[in-house]
Amino acid sequence: MRIIEDKLIREINEKTDIVQLVSEYIELEKAGKNYKGLCPFHDDTNPSFSVSPEKNIAMCMTCKEGGQPITFLRKIKNISFNEAALELASRAGIEVKGVDVKKDPNEKFYLLMHDASIFYQYNLKNSEGGEKALDYLSKREVRGELIDHFQIGYATRGDALYRMLKDKGYAVSDMIALGLVKQGDDGKYYDLFADRVIFPITDPKGHVVGFSGRTLSAKDRAKYINSPETVIFKKGLLLYHFHEALSEIRKNGQVVLYEGFFDVISSYVAGIRHGIATMGTALTKNQARLIKSVTDSIVIAYDGDDAGLKATDQAITMLDQAKLRTEVLEIPEKMDPDDFIKAYGPEVYEARFGEHTKDGYAFRYGYYKHESDLDNANDRKTFRDRVQKMIRYADLSVRDFYRKKLARDLNLDVEDIAVSRKPREIPPKKTVQKGVVNRYIKAELYVILMMIHSKDTALSVQKKLKTTDYADHIAAALRMRIESFYVKHDTFDEEAFIKTLGEEERTYFEEKVKQNTFYRWTQDTDESEVDGYVETIKQANMKRRIDYLNKKIREDPDHAEGYVKERDVLRGEIKK
Ligand SMILES: [Zn+2]
Numbered sequence: 001m002r003i004i005e006d007k008l009i010r011e012i013n014e015k016t017d018i019v020q021l022v023s024e025y026i027e028l029e030k031a032g033k034n035y036k037g038l039c040p041f042h043d044d045t046n047p048s049f050s051v052s053p054e055k056n057i058a059m060c061m062t063c064k065e066g067g068q069p070i071t072f073l074r075k076i077k078n079i080s081f082n083e084a085a086l087e088l089a090s091r092a093g094i095e096v097k098g099v100d101v102k103k104d105p106n107e108k109f110y111l112l113m114h115d116a117s118i119f120y121q122y123n124l125k126n127s128e129g130g131e132k133a134l135d136y137l138s139k140r141e142v143r144g145e146l147i148d149h150f151q152i153g154y155a156t157r158g159d160a161l162y163r164m165l166k167d168k169g170y171a172v173s174d175m176i177a178l179g180l181v182k183q184g185d186d187g188k189y190y191d192l193f194a195d196r197v198i199f200p201i202t203d204p205k206g207h208v209v210g211f212s213g214r215t216l217s218a219k220d221r222a223k224y225i226n227s228p229e230t231v232i233f234k235k236g237l238l239l240y241h242f243h244e245a246l247s248e249i250r251k252n253g254q255v256v257l258y259e260g261f262f263d264v265i266s267s268y269v270a271g272i273r274h275g276i277a278t279m280g281t282a283l284t285k286n287q288a289r290l291i292k293s294v295t296d297s298i299v300i301a302y303d304g305d306d307a308g309l310k311a312t313d314q315a316i317t318m319l320d321q322a323k324l325r326t327e328v329l330e331i332p333e334k335m336d337p338d339d340f341i342k343a344y345g346p347e348v349y350e351a352r353f354g355e356h357t358k359d360g361y362a363f364r365y366g367y368y369k370h371e372s373d374l375d376n377a378n379d380r381k382t383f384r385d386r387v388q389k390m391i392r393y394a395d396l397s398v399r400d401f402y403r404k405k406l407a408r409d410l411n412l413d414v415e416d417i418a419v420s421r422k423p424r425e426i427p428p429k430k431t432v433q434k435g436v437v438n439r440y441i442k443a444e445l446y447v448i449l450m451m452i453h454s455k456d457t458a459l460s461v462q463k464k465l466k467t468t469d470y471a472d473h474i475a476a477a478l479r480m481r482i483e484s485f486y487v488k489h490d491t492f493d494e495e496a497f498i499k500t501l502g503e504e505e506r507t508y509f510e511e512k513v514k515q516n517t518f519y520r521w522t523q524d525t526d527e528s529e530v531d532g533y534v535e536t537i538k539q540a541n542m543k544r545r546i547d548y549l550n551k552k553i554r555e556d557p558d559h560a561e562g563y564v565k566e567r568d569v570l571r572g573e574i575k576k
Pocket residue numbers: 039040041042044048060061062063064065
């Protein structure tokens with residue numbers, strides 16, 4: 001994205017009413033020439049956020065956060081400067097030329113999910129089953145404002161969502177791709193979530209990207225079902241309630257991480273509003289990075305059972321690498337935070353923060369020790385290894401502290417606890433190689449998907465790519481089948497196509513092609529994307545050929561003139 005000119009930035013700021021903009025986020029009161037309100041960027045009790053219409057500035061007198069309209073919007077929404085500028089420009093009717101407002105290719109999916117979410121929310125209050133759902137929520141002390149904050153809804157049985165989305169003009173293929181609708185054996189379409197309380201899951205920018213549904217029927221075996229992984233719903237990149245909690249995270253200068261979203265909701269009721277959760281998966285590096293982008297400090301509040309403790313240990317490692325200050329909240333009696341709040345009440349729960357939190361090192365030391373029988377030789381060694389590994393990269397003051405502690409617990413001299421600061425392990429070359437392989441194997445698959453999608457693409461690929469360029473011979477064969485198919489047909493017909501396939505090709509088609517999200521893609525094919533894949537495949541093929549030629553040259557250097565020549569030509573081409 002190009003930089004927006006200073007002149008334009010000034011114009012956008014000038015044409016934005018700062019008072020109006022800020023009041024979208026906080027309540028303002030007039031104070032002389034200015035306006036005042038509670039600062040959205042720190043935990044403010046005394047209104048210290050001041051808005052000056054005259055100077056066109058909104059700023060906190062205490063923490064100094066804020067600025068002109070674009071800066072304010074950028075901070076409060078946690079978006080880029082350009083995004084904030086473009087949003088305000090469009091509101092003010094200012095045209096910004098030269099800056100390509102790259103439209104998010106997933107925009108239509110966000111719209112669809114948004115409409116689905118609104119529909120579910122409507123049904124919670126306006127459908128027969130909705131009453132039952134409200135009853136259930138009420139029993140869990142989730143009522144009124146809370147339902148609105150978490151945008152909780154209800155999915156009816158049948159095909160109401162499908163019909164609503166169809167009436168709105170959405171493609172069935174998109175509904176299926178997003179995991180909202182499935183086709184029954186009778187050929188009819190049904191809603192995937194049926195008779196369930198619905199919790200929408202948003203991405204960091206606030207788009208609804210998936211749902212989690214809690215069953216209301218005792219007969220259902222699955223208590224919760226989640227949207228499947230889709231082009232916009234990627235569990236490893238998302239954190240539940242992250243977008244919604246942003247302002248609270250900023251105010252508290254901290255985030256609380258839970259294992260399940262009901263913990264987030266119960267904690268919210270109990271006054272801990274800066275909670276987020278992973279969704280039944282271990283914390284990933286990407287999630288740790290996402291957290292680090294908004295705060296330096298985190299409290300892990302996982303379940304108190306064995307699985308929860310193990311997951312806490314793993315999460316600390318991830319958070320450590322992202323350089324976050326980690327504390328662990330201890331939940332006793334193997335409870336999860338939700339159970340604990342129900343059992344002891346919100347006050348006791350809130351008080352645990354601070355009183356019953358341990359730093360990440362203290363938690364792990366205690367956990368490792370608890371897991372070991374120090375009279376058992378194997379356990380003693382494991383315990384020592386784990387602690388030594390834990391403190392390997394720690395600050396000297398921390399390292400020394402745990403060396404002494406470990407020496408005491410094992411009845412050793414401190415000098416015997418040597419902790420070498422080995423350089424961090426460099427991943428073996430093999431993984432890098434694997435990445436390359438995946439990249440072109442994937443490119444081969446994508447080209448096939450795009451050829452299926454459009455005859456024009458199929459014809460253009462036919463010109464650009466030789467069948468021998470493919471590394472996977474089954475993929476290559478399948479590609480030829482598509483080309484032959486289009487000789488007789490103008491559009492792709494799955495049933496007719498499958499009949500033309502051999503056994504191996506059919507397996508590839510069923511397992512790799514049909515299972516891919518892009519198989520039901522309805523968007524127009526982007527030729528430049530196709531060209532990108534074609535290029536990847538060609539390059540990979542040339543590299544394979546070079547490897548082969550090098551081998552030949554090594555085997556018999558005296559008669560390698562032809563090989564050397566060919567290799568050098570290929571090397572030249574790759575460089576191009
Ligand atoms: Zn402030």
